[in-house]
Amino acid sequence: MSLALDYLPDDALMQALEARRAKGRDDYPVQAMWNAVIAGVVFQHPSIASLRRELGRNPALMDLCGFEMLPVAKKPAVGAHVIPLEPYLGVPPDSAFSRFLATLIKLEAVGDYTKQMLASLRRSLSEELPDFGRHLGFDGKTVESHSSGQKDRATGKTSDPDADWGHHKTSGIDANGKAWSKVKNWFGYGLHVIADTHYELPVAVVVTCASASQSTTLRQMIGELFTEQPVLAERCEDFSADRGLDAGETKALLWDTYRIRPLIDTRELWRAEKQEPDFDPLSTITRPLFPDRANTIDTIVHTEMGNVRCCCPQTGEVRDLVFQGFEADRDTLKYRCPAAYVGSLCPGAETCHAAGDVDPGAYGRIVRIKITEQDRRIFVPTPHGGPSWHRGYNRRTALERINNRIDNSFGFEHHFIRGMDKMKLRVGLAFAVMLAMALGHIKQGRAHQMRSLVQTPRPASG
16 A cells, blocks of 8 residues: 555646645545545455445554544543543545545546556656566456446436447367357457566556457557657567457558567468368468469468468478578568478479579578568568567466456456446556556565565564
8 A cells, every 4th residue: 555655656636636626625635535545446445335444444544544533432421521522534424535536537537647647657667677668468358337238218328328338259169170259248348458568567558448449449559658658669579469459550560660579469361262162171271472473383372370381393292481580671581492491302493493583502492571562460570470479479478467457456357337437547546556566666676576466564674
Protein backbone atom coordinates (compact mmCIF):
# COMPACT_ATOMS: atom_id res chain seq x y z
CA MET A 1 0.00 0.00 0.00
CA SER A 2 2.70 2.49 0.99
CA LEU A 3 4.65 1.70 -2.20
CA ALA A 4 1.66 2.58 -4.36
CA LEU A 5 1.03 5.83 -2.44
CA ASP A 6 4.71 6.82 -2.48
CA TYR A 7 5.37 6.21 -6.17
CA LEU A 8 2.09 7.03 -7.91
CA PRO A 9 2.65 10.31 -9.82
CA ASP A 10 -0.76 11.69 -8.81
CA ASP A 11 0.05 15.36 -8.14
CA ALA A 12 -1.89 16.63 -11.18
CA LEU A 13 -4.96 14.61 -10.22
CA MET A 14 -4.81 15.79 -6.61
CA GLN A 15 -4.68 19.41 -7.75
CA ALA A 16 -7.68 18.85 -10.01
CA LEU A 17 -9.63 17.20 -7.20
CA GLU A 18 -8.81 19.98 -4.75
CA ALA A 19 -9.76 22.62 -7.31
CA ARG A 20 -13.07 20.90 -7.99
CA ARG A 21 -13.91 20.74 -4.28
CA ALA A 22 -12.76 24.35 -3.75
CA LYS A 23 -14.73 25.75 -0.81
CA GLY A 24 -17.13 22.83 -0.56
CA ARG A 25 -17.48 20.60 2.48
CA ASP A 26 -14.29 18.91 3.52
CA ASP A 27 -15.58 16.30 5.96
CA TYR A 28 -13.51 13.68 4.17
CA PRO A 29 -10.27 15.13 2.77
CA VAL A 30 -9.53 14.59 -0.92
CA GLN A 31 -6.16 12.98 -0.25
CA ALA A 32 -7.65 10.55 2.28
CA MET A 33 -10.45 9.55 -0.11
CA TRP A 34 -7.95 9.01 -2.93
CA ASN A 35 -5.74 6.92 -0.65
CA ALA A 36 -8.75 4.79 0.26
CA VAL A 37 -9.56 4.19 -3.40
CA ILE A 38 -5.97 3.06 -3.99
CA ALA A 39 -6.22 0.82 -0.92
CA GLY A 40 -9.25 -0.83 -2.49
CA VAL A 41 -7.19 -1.58 -5.62
CA VAL A 42 -4.12 -2.82 -3.74
CA PHE A 43 -6.04 -5.01 -1.29
CA GLN A 44 -8.31 -6.39 -4.01
CA HIS A 45 -11.67 -5.24 -2.69
CA PRO A 46 -14.40 -6.00 -5.24
CA SER A 47 -16.71 -3.23 -4.04
CA ILE A 48 -16.87 -0.06 -1.98
CA ALA A 49 -18.92 -1.93 0.64
CA SER A 50 -16.06 -4.41 1.05
CA LEU A 51 -13.53 -1.56 1.33
CA ARG A 52 -15.65 0.26 3.95
CA ARG A 53 -15.89 -2.89 6.06
CA GLU A 54 -12.10 -3.21 5.96
CA LEU A 55 -11.65 0.43 6.98
CA GLY A 56 -14.09 -0.04 9.85
CA ARG A 57 -12.18 -2.95 11.36
CA ASN A 58 -8.64 -1.82 10.51
CA PRO A 59 -7.54 1.36 12.38
CA ALA A 60 -4.05 1.11 10.87
CA LEU A 61 -5.51 1.36 7.35
CA MET A 62 -7.69 4.29 8.41
CA ASP A 63 -4.60 6.06 9.69
CA LEU A 64 -2.57 5.21 6.58
CA CYS A 65 -5.28 6.64 4.34
CA GLY A 66 -5.39 9.83 6.41
CA PHE A 67 -8.79 9.61 8.09
CA GLU A 68 -9.26 10.68 11.71
CA MET A 69 -9.41 7.75 14.09
CA LEU A 70 -12.78 6.76 15.55
CA PRO A 71 -12.71 7.45 19.32
CA VAL A 72 -13.84 4.77 21.74
CA ALA A 73 -16.79 5.89 23.90
CA LYS A 74 -16.79 4.43 27.45
CA LYS A 75 -19.98 3.92 29.39
CA PRO A 76 -20.10 6.62 32.10
CA ALA A 77 -20.50 5.67 35.77
CA VAL A 78 -23.93 6.08 37.37
CA GLY A 79 -24.51 9.70 38.24
CA ALA A 80 -21.29 10.84 36.57
CA HIS A 81 -21.38 13.84 34.31
CA VAL A 82 -21.26 12.80 30.64
CA ILE A 83 -18.64 14.74 28.72
CA PRO A 84 -19.69 15.11 25.07
CA LEU A 85 -17.26 13.61 22.57
CA GLU A 86 -15.43 15.86 20.15
CA PRO A 87 -16.71 15.73 16.59
CA TYR A 88 -14.84 13.10 14.63
CA LEU A 89 -14.64 11.58 11.18
CA GLY A 90 -15.13 7.83 10.89
CA VAL A 91 -15.41 5.60 7.84
CA PRO A 92 -16.88 7.64 4.96
CA PRO A 93 -20.42 6.57 4.07
CA ASP A 94 -21.39 5.04 0.74
CA SER A 95 -22.66 8.40 -0.46
CA ALA A 96 -19.26 10.04 0.11
CA PHE A 97 -17.47 7.35 -1.88
CA SER A 98 -20.11 7.49 -4.64
CA ARG A 99 -19.67 11.26 -5.02
CA PHE A 100 -15.88 10.96 -4.96
CA LEU A 101 -15.84 8.21 -7.59
CA ALA A 102 -18.25 10.18 -9.78
CA THR A 103 -15.86 13.13 -9.59
CA LEU A 104 -12.91 10.89 -10.47
CA ILE A 105 -14.75 9.53 -13.50
CA LYS A 106 -15.61 13.03 -14.74
CA LEU A 107 -12.04 14.27 -14.30
CA GLU A 108 -10.61 11.19 -16.00
CA ALA A 109 -12.94 11.64 -18.96
CA VAL A 110 -11.63 15.14 -19.65
CA GLY A 111 -8.06 14.93 -18.33
CA ASP A 112 -6.84 11.35 -18.89
CA TYR A 113 -5.06 11.48 -15.53
CA THR A 114 -4.47 7.74 -15.26
CA LYS A 115 -3.05 7.78 -18.78
CA GLN A 116 -0.67 10.55 -17.70
CA MET A 117 0.34 8.51 -14.65
CA LEU A 118 1.08 5.48 -16.83
CA ALA A 119 3.21 7.60 -19.16
CA SER A 120 5.15 9.05 -16.23
CA LEU A 121 5.72 5.60 -14.73
CA ARG A 122 6.90 4.29 -18.12
CA ARG A 123 9.50 7.04 -18.30
CA SER A 124 10.67 6.34 -14.75
CA LEU A 125 10.97 2.62 -15.41
CA SER A 126 12.88 3.34 -18.63
CA GLU A 127 15.39 5.34 -16.59
CA GLU A 128 15.73 2.66 -13.91
CA LEU A 129 15.90 -0.28 -16.36
CA PRO A 130 18.10 0.46 -19.40
CA ASP A 131 16.62 -2.48 -21.32
CA PHE A 132 12.98 -1.82 -20.40
CA GLY A 133 10.99 -2.10 -23.62
CA ARG A 134 13.59 -4.11 -25.50
CA HIS A 135 11.15 -6.98 -25.97
CA LEU A 136 7.50 -5.99 -26.32
CA GLY A 137 4.38 -8.02 -26.90
CA PHE A 138 0.65 -7.56 -27.30
CA ASP A 139 -2.40 -9.45 -26.17
CA GLY A 140 -6.08 -8.75 -25.84
CA LYS A 141 -8.47 -10.16 -23.27
CA THR A 142 -12.17 -10.15 -22.71
CA VAL A 143 -13.69 -8.25 -19.81
CA GLU A 144 -17.35 -9.00 -19.35
CA SER A 145 -19.63 -6.22 -18.20
CA HIS A 146 -21.63 -6.53 -14.99
CA SER A 147 -24.63 -6.78 -17.27
CA SER A 148 -26.30 -9.72 -18.96
CA GLY A 149 -26.51 -7.88 -22.25
CA GLN A 150 -30.25 -8.52 -22.46
CA LYS A 151 -32.29 -5.58 -23.68
CA ASP A 152 -35.12 -4.17 -21.61
CA ARG A 153 -38.45 -4.77 -23.31
CA ALA A 154 -39.70 -1.27 -22.58
CA THR A 155 -36.62 0.77 -23.49
CA GLY A 156 -34.81 -1.59 -25.86
CA LYS A 157 -31.54 -0.87 -24.04
CA THR A 158 -29.22 -2.95 -21.89
CA SER A 159 -28.15 -2.06 -18.36
CA ASP A 160 -24.72 -1.17 -19.82
CA PRO A 161 -25.31 0.85 -23.00
CA ASP A 162 -21.57 1.35 -23.60
CA ALA A 163 -20.84 -2.37 -23.89
CA ASP A 164 -21.56 -4.63 -26.85
CA TRP A 165 -21.16 -8.23 -27.96
CA GLY A 166 -17.78 -9.62 -28.93
CA HIS A 167 -16.98 -12.86 -30.73
CA HIS A 168 -13.68 -14.73 -30.69
CA LYS A 169 -13.11 -17.83 -32.79
CA THR A 170 -10.35 -20.35 -32.19
CA SER A 171 -9.59 -23.43 -34.26
CA GLY A 172 -7.06 -26.20 -34.58
CA ILE A 173 -6.45 -29.90 -35.20
CA ASP A 174 -7.06 -32.47 -32.48
CA ALA A 175 -4.98 -35.59 -31.70
CA ASN A 176 -6.99 -37.59 -34.24
CA GLY A 177 -6.27 -35.15 -37.05
CA LYS A 178 -9.79 -33.69 -37.07
CA ALA A 179 -10.34 -29.96 -37.39
CA TRP A 180 -12.16 -28.20 -34.56
CA SER A 181 -13.37 -24.67 -33.93
CA LYS A 182 -14.85 -22.85 -30.98
CA VAL A 183 -16.54 -19.45 -30.76
CA LYS A 184 -16.60 -17.45 -27.53
CA ASN A 185 -19.26 -14.77 -27.16
CA TRP A 186 -19.26 -12.16 -24.42
CA PHE A 187 -20.98 -8.90 -23.60
CA GLY A 188 -18.67 -6.18 -22.37
CA TYR A 189 -15.32 -4.79 -23.33
CA GLY A 190 -11.94 -5.60 -24.79
CA LEU A 191 -8.74 -4.96 -22.83
CA HIS A 192 -5.69 -4.48 -25.07
CA VAL A 193 -2.25 -4.56 -23.47
CA ILE A 194 1.28 -3.90 -24.74
CA ALA A 195 3.80 -5.21 -22.23
CA ASP A 196 7.50 -5.77 -21.70
CA THR A 197 7.76 -9.54 -22.15
CA HIS A 198 11.06 -9.80 -20.26
CA TYR A 199 10.05 -7.97 -17.09
CA GLU A 200 6.36 -8.94 -17.37
CA LEU A 201 5.24 -5.35 -16.86
CA PRO A 202 2.53 -3.51 -18.80
CA VAL A 203 3.61 -0.64 -21.02
CA ALA A 204 0.34 0.60 -22.51
CA VAL A 205 -3.34 -0.32 -22.17
CA VAL A 206 -6.51 0.57 -24.06
CA VAL A 207 -10.12 -0.33 -23.29
CA THR A 208 -12.57 -0.68 -26.18
CA CYS A 209 -16.01 -2.13 -26.69
CA ALA A 210 -15.96 -5.89 -27.22
CA SER A 211 -16.51 -5.73 -30.98
CA ALA A 212 -13.49 -3.50 -31.74
CA SER A 213 -10.86 -4.89 -34.10
CA GLN A 214 -7.70 -5.98 -32.29
CA SER A 215 -5.47 -5.40 -35.34
CA THR A 216 -6.67 -1.83 -35.81
CA THR A 217 -6.40 -1.13 -32.08
CA LEU A 218 -2.86 -2.56 -32.00
CA ARG A 219 -1.63 -0.31 -34.82
CA GLN A 220 -3.15 2.74 -33.13
CA MET A 221 -1.51 1.81 -29.82
CA ILE A 222 1.89 1.33 -31.48
CA GLY A 223 1.72 4.74 -33.12
CA GLU A 224 0.60 6.53 -29.94
CA LEU A 225 3.12 4.76 -27.69
CA PHE A 226 6.17 5.37 -29.85
CA THR A 227 5.15 8.96 -30.61
CA GLU A 228 4.72 9.71 -26.89
CA GLN A 229 7.92 7.90 -25.88
CA PRO A 230 10.39 7.64 -28.81
CA VAL A 231 13.02 6.05 -26.56
CA LEU A 232 10.95 2.87 -26.48
CA ALA A 233 10.79 2.78 -30.28
CA GLU A 234 14.58 3.10 -30.43
CA ARG A 235 15.10 0.51 -27.72
CA CYS A 236 12.62 -2.12 -28.89
CA GLU A 237 14.12 -4.99 -30.91
CA ASP A 238 11.15 -7.31 -31.38
CA PHE A 239 7.39 -7.33 -30.94
CA SER A 240 5.38 -10.53 -30.43
CA ALA A 241 1.69 -11.33 -30.79
CA ASP A 242 -0.46 -14.39 -31.44
CA ARG A 243 -1.83 -15.41 -34.81
CA GLY A 244 -5.03 -13.49 -34.29
CA LEU A 245 -2.97 -10.34 -34.93
CA ASP A 246 -1.43 -11.69 -38.15
CA ALA A 247 -1.68 -8.86 -40.68
CA GLY A 248 0.75 -7.65 -43.31
CA GLU A 249 -0.06 -4.03 -42.46
CA THR A 250 0.97 -4.51 -38.82
CA LYS A 251 4.19 -6.34 -39.67
CA ALA A 252 5.12 -3.74 -42.27
CA LEU A 253 4.44 -0.91 -39.79
CA LEU A 254 6.73 -2.42 -37.17
CA TRP A 255 9.66 -2.99 -39.52
CA ASP A 256 9.37 -0.18 -42.07
CA THR A 257 8.61 2.60 -39.59
CA TYR A 258 10.39 1.51 -36.41
CA ARG A 259 12.84 -1.24 -37.53
CA ILE A 260 11.27 -3.59 -34.99
CA ARG A 261 11.17 -7.28 -35.87
CA PRO A 262 7.60 -8.60 -35.80
CA LEU A 263 7.29 -12.03 -34.15
CA ILE A 264 3.64 -12.65 -34.94
CA ASP A 265 2.34 -16.12 -35.62
CA THR A 266 1.06 -16.72 -39.16
CA ARG A 267 -2.47 -17.85 -39.95
CA GLU A 268 -3.28 -20.42 -42.62
CA LEU A 269 -5.43 -18.47 -45.07
CA TRP A 270 -4.67 -20.18 -48.36
CA ARG A 271 -7.86 -21.83 -49.57
CA ALA A 272 -7.70 -22.17 -53.38
CA GLU A 273 -5.49 -25.28 -53.37
CA LYS A 274 -7.76 -27.01 -50.87
CA GLN A 275 -10.65 -26.81 -53.33
CA GLU A 276 -8.82 -28.79 -56.00
CA PRO A 277 -10.15 -32.36 -56.44
CA ASP A 278 -6.74 -34.02 -56.06
CA PHE A 279 -5.67 -32.04 -52.98
CA ASP A 280 -3.96 -34.13 -50.30
CA PRO A 281 -4.90 -32.85 -46.80
CA LEU A 282 -1.64 -34.24 -45.41
CA SER A 283 0.52 -32.28 -47.86
CA THR A 284 1.91 -28.78 -47.39
CA ILE A 285 0.69 -26.15 -49.81
CA THR A 286 3.42 -24.33 -51.71
CA ARG A 287 3.33 -21.51 -54.23
CA PRO A 288 5.99 -20.14 -56.63
CA LEU A 289 8.25 -17.58 -54.98
CA PHE A 290 8.53 -15.52 -58.17
CA PRO A 291 5.25 -16.15 -60.04
CA ASP A 292 5.70 -13.17 -62.35
CA ARG A 293 8.97 -14.34 -63.89
CA ALA A 294 8.91 -15.00 -67.60
CA ASN A 295 10.60 -18.35 -67.01
CA THR A 296 7.77 -20.41 -65.54
CA ILE A 297 9.86 -23.44 -64.63
CA ASP A 298 11.68 -21.80 -61.72
CA THR A 299 12.20 -24.37 -58.99
CA ILE A 300 11.85 -22.10 -55.93
CA VAL A 301 8.59 -22.24 -53.96
CA HIS A 302 7.45 -21.20 -50.49
CA THR A 303 4.87 -22.20 -47.90
CA GLU A 304 2.39 -19.92 -46.16
CA MET A 305 4.65 -20.00 -43.09
CA GLY A 306 7.47 -18.49 -45.16
CA ASN A 307 9.57 -21.66 -45.58
CA VAL A 308 11.53 -21.37 -48.84
CA ARG A 309 12.10 -24.62 -50.72
CA CYS A 310 13.51 -25.94 -53.98
CA CYS A 311 11.97 -28.65 -56.14
CA CYS A 312 14.65 -30.66 -57.94
CA PRO A 313 13.71 -30.65 -61.65
CA GLN A 314 15.26 -34.09 -62.09
CA THR A 315 14.14 -36.10 -59.06
CA GLY A 316 11.20 -34.03 -57.81
CA GLU A 317 12.69 -33.98 -54.30
CA VAL A 318 11.65 -30.97 -52.23
CA ARG A 319 14.18 -29.53 -49.78
CA ASP A 320 14.31 -26.44 -47.56
CA LEU A 321 16.83 -23.83 -48.61
CA VAL A 322 19.41 -22.94 -45.96
CA PHE A 323 18.72 -19.60 -44.30
CA GLN A 324 21.81 -17.41 -44.37
CA GLY A 325 20.48 -14.40 -42.48
CA PHE A 326 18.63 -11.15 -42.97
CA GLU A 327 20.42 -8.27 -44.69
CA ALA A 328 18.84 -5.33 -42.88
CA ASP A 329 20.44 -2.68 -45.08
CA ARG A 330 18.81 -4.28 -48.12
CA ASP A 331 15.60 -5.58 -46.46
CA THR A 332 16.57 -8.94 -47.90
CA LEU A 333 16.34 -12.53 -46.70
CA LYS A 334 19.24 -14.64 -47.97
CA TYR A 335 19.01 -18.38 -48.69
CA ARG A 336 21.47 -20.90 -50.12
CA CYS A 337 21.13 -24.13 -52.09
CA PRO A 338 20.89 -27.02 -49.56
CA ALA A 339 22.92 -29.42 -51.70
CA ALA A 340 25.80 -26.98 -52.09
CA TYR A 341 25.66 -26.16 -48.38
CA VAL A 342 26.39 -29.79 -47.40
CA GLY A 343 28.75 -30.36 -50.33
CA SER A 344 26.62 -32.86 -52.23
CA LEU A 345 25.79 -32.99 -55.92
CA CYS A 346 22.30 -32.14 -57.13
CA PRO A 347 21.30 -33.83 -60.41
CA GLY A 348 19.03 -30.93 -61.30
CA ALA A 349 21.52 -28.15 -60.49
CA GLU A 350 22.09 -27.11 -64.09
CA THR A 351 18.40 -26.85 -64.87
CA CYS A 352 17.79 -25.02 -61.56
CA HIS A 353 20.50 -22.47 -62.32
CA ALA A 354 19.17 -21.90 -65.81
CA ALA A 355 15.65 -21.42 -64.44
CA GLY A 356 16.90 -18.80 -62.04
CA ASP A 357 19.16 -17.22 -64.66
CA VAL A 358 22.23 -17.55 -62.39
CA ASP A 359 25.71 -19.04 -62.68
CA PRO A 360 26.79 -19.63 -59.06
CA GLY A 361 29.54 -22.14 -59.64
CA ALA A 362 30.48 -24.53 -56.84
CA TYR A 363 28.98 -22.28 -54.13
CA GLY A 364 25.49 -23.12 -55.26
CA ARG A 365 22.51 -20.97 -56.01
CA ILE A 366 21.73 -18.01 -53.73
CA VAL A 367 18.15 -16.79 -53.44
CA ARG A 368 17.47 -13.31 -52.09
CA ILE A 369 13.97 -12.25 -51.11
CA LYS A 370 13.28 -8.55 -50.73
CA ILE A 371 10.53 -8.54 -48.12
CA THR A 372 9.09 -5.18 -49.24
CA GLU A 373 8.28 -6.72 -52.62
CA GLN A 374 6.64 -9.85 -51.23
CA ASP A 375 3.62 -10.71 -49.07
CA ARG A 376 4.39 -8.78 -45.86
CA ARG A 377 2.27 -11.16 -43.83
CA ILE A 378 4.47 -14.12 -44.78
CA PHE A 379 7.98 -12.69 -45.25
CA VAL A 380 9.46 -10.92 -42.23
CA PRO A 381 13.04 -10.13 -41.05
CA THR A 382 13.04 -13.07 -38.62
CA PRO A 383 11.56 -16.03 -40.52
CA HIS A 384 8.68 -17.86 -38.89
CA GLY A 385 9.61 -21.05 -37.05
CA GLY A 386 13.36 -20.48 -36.72
CA PRO A 387 15.22 -20.62 -33.37
CA SER A 388 15.32 -16.81 -33.04
CA TRP A 389 11.64 -16.56 -33.84
CA HIS A 390 10.70 -19.19 -31.25
CA ARG A 391 12.85 -17.60 -28.51
CA GLY A 392 11.17 -14.26 -28.98
CA TYR A 393 7.67 -15.61 -29.49
CA ASN A 394 7.83 -17.78 -26.38
CA ARG A 395 8.37 -14.65 -24.27
CA ARG A 396 4.81 -13.69 -25.18
CA THR A 397 3.57 -15.95 -22.36
CA ALA A 398 4.36 -12.97 -20.10
CA LEU A 399 1.11 -11.40 -21.37
CA GLU A 400 -0.85 -14.40 -20.13
CA ARG A 401 0.59 -13.96 -16.65
CA ILE A 402 -0.22 -10.24 -16.69
CA ASN A 403 -3.80 -11.04 -17.72
CA ASN A 404 -3.98 -13.57 -14.89
CA ARG A 405 -2.95 -10.87 -12.41
CA ILE A 406 -5.57 -8.53 -13.85
CA ASP A 407 -8.29 -11.16 -13.35
CA ASN A 408 -7.27 -12.55 -9.99
CA SER A 409 -5.22 -9.89 -8.17
CA PHE A 410 -7.18 -6.89 -9.40
CA GLY A 411 -10.60 -8.49 -9.47
CA PHE A 412 -11.64 -8.15 -13.10
CA GLU A 413 -12.86 -11.73 -13.28
CA HIS A 414 -15.65 -10.90 -10.83
CA HIS A 415 -16.51 -7.21 -10.70
CA PHE A 416 -19.48 -4.83 -10.53
CA ILE A 417 -18.50 -2.37 -13.27
CA ARG A 418 -20.89 -1.00 -15.87
CA GLY A 419 -20.07 1.77 -18.32
CA MET A 420 -17.02 2.63 -20.41
CA ASP A 421 -15.90 5.57 -18.24
CA LYS A 422 -15.96 3.47 -15.07
CA MET A 423 -14.16 0.62 -16.82
CA LYS A 424 -11.42 2.91 -18.15
CA LEU A 425 -10.87 4.45 -14.72
CA ARG A 426 -10.75 1.08 -12.97
CA VAL A 427 -8.37 -0.39 -15.56
CA GLY A 428 -6.15 2.69 -15.48
CA LEU A 429 -5.90 2.56 -11.68
CA ALA A 430 -5.03 -1.16 -11.72
CA PHE A 431 -2.20 -0.73 -14.21
CA ALA A 432 -0.92 2.44 -12.54
CA VAL A 433 -0.75 0.64 -9.19
CA MET A 434 1.03 -2.29 -10.83
CA LEU A 435 3.72 -0.05 -12.32
CA ALA A 436 4.02 2.16 -9.22
CA MET A 437 4.70 -0.84 -7.01
CA ALA A 438 7.19 -2.22 -9.54
CA LEU A 439 9.01 1.13 -9.54
CA GLY A 440 8.97 1.22 -5.74
CA HIS A 441 10.46 -2.27 -5.43
CA ILE A 442 13.22 -1.35 -7.89
CA LYS A 443 14.09 1.91 -6.16
CA GLN A 444 14.21 0.18 -2.77
CA GLY A 445 16.63 -2.47 -4.01
CA ARG A 446 14.15 -5.30 -4.55
CA ALA A 447 14.09 -5.54 -8.34
CA HIS A 448 13.45 -9.27 -8.09
CA GLN A 449 10.07 -8.46 -6.48
CA MET A 450 8.95 -5.88 -9.03
CA ARG A 451 5.91 -7.98 -9.99
CA SER A 452 4.81 -8.51 -6.39
CA LEU A 453 1.84 -6.64 -4.94
CA VAL A 454 3.11 -7.21 -1.41
CA GLN A 455 5.77 -4.93 0.04
CA THR A 456 8.51 -6.67 1.98
CA PRO A 457 8.95 -4.98 5.40
CA ARG A 458 12.18 -3.06 5.78
CA PRO A 459 14.60 -4.64 8.27
CA ALA A 460 14.85 -2.86 11.59
CA SER A 461 17.89 -0.63 11.94
CA GLY A 462 20.53 -0.93 14.59
